[in-house]
Amino acid sequence: MQTGALAAEDVRALNGRLHALPADTNQRAWRVINPRGAHAVAVGLTQELEVVVDGHVGYYCAGMNEAAHVEIRGHCGWGVGENMMSGMVRVAGNASQSAGASGHGGMLVIEGDAGHRCGISMKGIDIVVGGSIGAFSAFMAQAGNLVVCGDAGENLGDSLYEADIYVRGAVASLGADCVEKEMTAADREKVAALLARAGIAADAAAFRRYGSARTLYNFHVDHADSY
């Protein structure tokens, strides 16, 4: 187990050590202590590493992650796992705004709640939230799955493209062009698999599905009220 003590070294030194690991490294288990809300912790990882961050972090923890498994044993600021491509990012606490923003792949698990714009502009990532999510989540979400065990804030899925949203609790309101869709057997199977991967216990049958009505895909003056 390698240790990065952010009381003793700065984020640059820690990230530099993580980035410098050779492809055949056997130093794959890392523990980051005293993160003290630092920004950009463990960003841009490209290897199958197991990184445990023991505490709270600031913005963009595990940003643009590829392959690595990053676990944050605390809360995190904006943009956790932003634009991640693959691997797994897990937040034991709550996540602030724009969690998983524009993520292309991999899985982001937030065991607590997530703030506004969770999954904004998502492009293929799977996001599973144990608690609730804030307003304008999945805004302009293009692809991937957002599974929410709690409630969703206002304007869920505004201007949605082809991402699928599953919510177990109440939805405050749907955004432009987002509609409730039939929860099929295939959807239940998919949600069950996502929950299992995320390690979150919930009954897939209790979720409702939301997706794009696709009425805004091509401009028409009669839809002007939606713009």
Added chain:
Amino acid sequence: MTIDPRNARPSAAFPPNVIAEIQRAADQGIYEIRGLGTKRRLPSFDDLLLLGASISRYPLEGYREKCDTDVVLGTRFAAKPLELRIPITIAGMSFGSLSAAAKESIGRACTAVGTSSTTGDGGMTEEERRASKLLVYQVLPSRYGLNPRDLRRADAIEVVIGQGAKPGGGGMLLGQKISPRVAKMRTLPEGIDQRSACRHPDWTGPDDLTIKIQELREITDWQKPIYVKVGASRPFFDTQLAVKAGADVVVVDGMQGGTGATQDVFIEHVGIPTLPALRQAVDALVDLDMHRKVQLVISGGIRSGADVAKALAMGADAVSIGSAALMALGCNKPVHVADYEALGTAPGHCHHCHTGRCPVGVTTQDPVLEKRLDPEQGARWLRNYLSVMTLEAQTIARACGKTHVLNLEPEDLVATTIEAAAMAGVPLAGTSWIPGRDLR
């Protein structure tokens, strides 16, 4: 029956083109969308003149005495700043808006003359990475195609806040240009009218931008220069905020800057011209004692070596061109005239980039039209044009007695109109008057 001229008096408020636009809007129910930049007359570099050497200043001998043109961008924090042989770069233009052949032409030409080209909304193509020795990778609000691999193989990173044709607006690519390849790169369904976001998804405001830049530097191990590009509306404050946020380079795009597709009302009515934008950006850097420490790139309506020389004299470190580069590749060239006519236009007037029916293969995804631009030929044209611009700028710099184009200075400039004098902050020709000198 003949028309009585007394009854054919045009209205200043409702001239024929305004009437036609009102009726087009009534007929089609959508605002006009088009490409390229503003068509209105604005104070510009044309309204400035350079003061050649006289008794008080020695000129340099043309072709005999050296006038250097190299410039280094990104010297503030980046371990590997961009070393350019000429102070003219190519602005960000997307694959999707442009054909792959156009992107490849640009990359090849830039490599040949020793300058950089820039990706656009939609990500980096293999063709442009292969063709471009120095490639700037844009991080845009849409994040289409953004990935860490391309971030690392870029030579610089440009965080795009806005562009001169539409400060405050996002991108637009109409369905007819969303080909299977473009759709795949952007993770979108084919054929939809794609509107890119106008705000970044994971930060708002200058304090967040500071942290975003820190993240990008961490991901790329502080190797790459980080540019911040703004559309010109409040360039004094935007430049200072970009510097405060940690930018190595600030790119300011004036309202003469082009676009692949935007509402005409946006292009013509939002933003400020390049001339005052440049002066305000330079003022901002001087105010912070960061002029020449954070490099400034200006764009928007740069067309000639004279424009380059004037921009450098006003304090820019380099310029960037977009529309002019496309014109070097054949945009609006009088060939395939019937295809211009099919679009309802003519060579010299075309702004139909948004349709995807570009008659010369520059702004299209149509496989037949795209073949009209041979990347090798396109590269030669653009290379020639960039070389001519550089030679023109050198000619002027030598005449002003400068051994380097970056030695041009505001004292080498005068303005021919009061408006340009006020906006550029240089004296009206024949006077020592700089209108508004004490005002910002």
